[in-house]
Amino acid sequence: MFxxxxxxxxxxxxxxxxxxxxxxxxxxxxxxxxxxxRPKPSPRQVKLAWQMYDAKDEHGKRKHTVQPIADEFGVTRPTYRHLPRPPRHPDALIHAGQQLIAWLPCPWP
Structure with a gap:
């Protein structure tokens, strides 16, 4: 019963x-x-966010820190930190790939 x-x-x-x-x-x-x-940041917003992060003042220090950038684009700090970083130069990926291939050992004799 209980x-x-x-x-x-x-x-x-x-x-x-x-x-x-x-x-x-x-x-x-x-x-x-x-x-x-929430909607993802657009590729344009991602590019602008990284440009803001890379901007330096006259003393060589960053103009913007992570929190103001995240606030500007309406995301949290962890979300901002996981945004994909665009390549700096169009050929950057090709050069990086060539360096990587040059250091890999040859699998065949």
């Missing part, structure tokens, strides 16, 4: 949790709160 009562209480608690879970998104839609994942 365990039957505990089981009934657990079932009612689970039903309440399920109902609250379903009510949350509906309440957000009524309040016009946008849901889902």
């Amino acid at each position: 365990f039957h009562t505990l089981g009934a209480g657990a079932e009612s608690e689970a039903a309440l949790a399920s109902a609250r879970t379903l009510d949350g998104p509906e309440a957000a839609r009524r309040a016009a709160v946008p849901g889902g994942q």
Whole structure:
């Protein structure tokens, strides 16, 4: 009898949790709160963010730190740090690849 009562209480608690879970998104839609994942920064924004980070003042120090750049583009610091860095020169990837190939041992005799 005791365990039957505990089981009934657990079932009612689970039903309440399920109902609250379903009510949350509906309440957000009524309040016009946008849901889902934030949009990714565009390639142009990524390029501008890295240009801001690479900019130096007259003393050779960075003009912008990570937090103001992240705030400017509406992302968090970890998101900013994971943005892909564009190549500095169009041939940078080719030169890097040639250096890498030059250092690899030849697999055939």
